[in-house]
Amino acid sequence: xxxxxxxxxxxxxxxxxxxxxxxxxxxxxxxxxxxxxxxxxxxxxxxxxxxxxxxxxxxxxxxxxxxxxxxxxxxxxxxxxxxxxxxxxxxxxxxxxxxxxxxxxxxxxxxxxxxxxxxxxxxxxxxxxxxxxxxxxxxxxxxxxxxxxxxxxxxxxxxxxxxxxxxxxxxxxxxxxxxxxxxxxxxxxxx
Numbered sequence: 592x593x594x595x596x597x598x599x600x601x602x603x604x605x606x607x608x609x610x611x612x613x614x615x616x617x618x619x620x621x622x623x624x625x626x627x628x629x630x631x632x633x634x635x636x637x638x639x640x641x642x643x644x645x646x647x648x649x650x651x652x653x654x655x656x657x658x659x660x661x662x663x664x665x666x667x668x669x670x671x672x673x674x675x676x677x678x679x680x681x682x683x684x685x686x687x688x689x690x691x692x693x694x695x696x697x698x699x700x701x702x703x704x705x706x707x708x709x710x711x712x713x714x715x716x717x718x719x720x721x722x723x724x725x726x727x728x729x730x731x732x733x734x735x736x737x738x739x740x741x742x743x744x745x746x747x748x749x750x751x752x753x754x755x756x757x758x759x760x761x762x763x764x765x766x767x768x769x770x771x772x773x774x775x776x777x778x779x780x781x782x
Contacts, residue, residue: 594655595721596667602647602730605631606737607745615746616753627749634748638741642779644669645729646737654721658712664704668729671695671702675726681715688713702729 605628612627613619639646645668653666666674674695677688692710696703704725706712717723731737 593659593665594653596651596653598649599652599726600650602635602645602649604647604734605635605745606646606731606734607631607635607742607749608734611742612746612749616750627753630749630752631745634745634752637748638744639668642741643667644741646731646741647734648672648728648730648732650675650726650728653725653727655723655725656721657717658723662706662712664725665701666703666725666727666729667701669700669702670729670731671697672728672730672732673697674704675728677704678724678726679713679715680718680722681713683718686713686715702727 609624609627609631612631616627618627635646638644645651649668651666651668653664655664674693676690677693678685679688680686692707694705694707696705
């Protein structure tokens with residue numbers, strides 16, 4: 592994977608509900624709802640970062656230093672939902688590259704942008720730094736489309752966090768359990 596990427600818009604919902612978390616932890620009260628909601632976000636982010644995936648819809652920007660010579664831009668954080676736009680800066684001005692010049696492949700991992708037939712990358716001299724920005728939406732369509740393994744990994748991590756609320760326990764090394772690590776390894780994107 593070339594370039595540098597950053598999250599522009601985070602998910603607005605989590606793949607596991609508060610009710611699912613409370614069922615998993617066998618909690619019936621509401622006193623810790625805000626804490627459990629925080630744990631859900633933290634566990635989702637941990638799964639996403641460990642597996643290089645986007646679980647819920649979120650917007651990212653991939654920055655490139657130059658146009659790829661092979662005509663292909665692989666986009667991180669599958670699954671790819673859509674490409675919002677491709678912009679590039681030349682002579683201090685920002686230009687939006689027309690959608691008709693590229694094809695978007697969402698059904699493969701990682702998703703990609705490919706030059707359309709008879710199209711070529713812009714020939715303008717690019718500004719220095721990261722003059723190309725590909726803005727895209729990644730993640731599953733909704734929580735029901737998120738793989739069960741990812742949801743299980745989130746719930747298992749929430750359980751571990753809930754049971755071990757302190758950063759360090761004397762005489763014990765706190766690490767991801769082997770069960771969680773196996774699930775994360777199965778979900779991991781391989782480039």
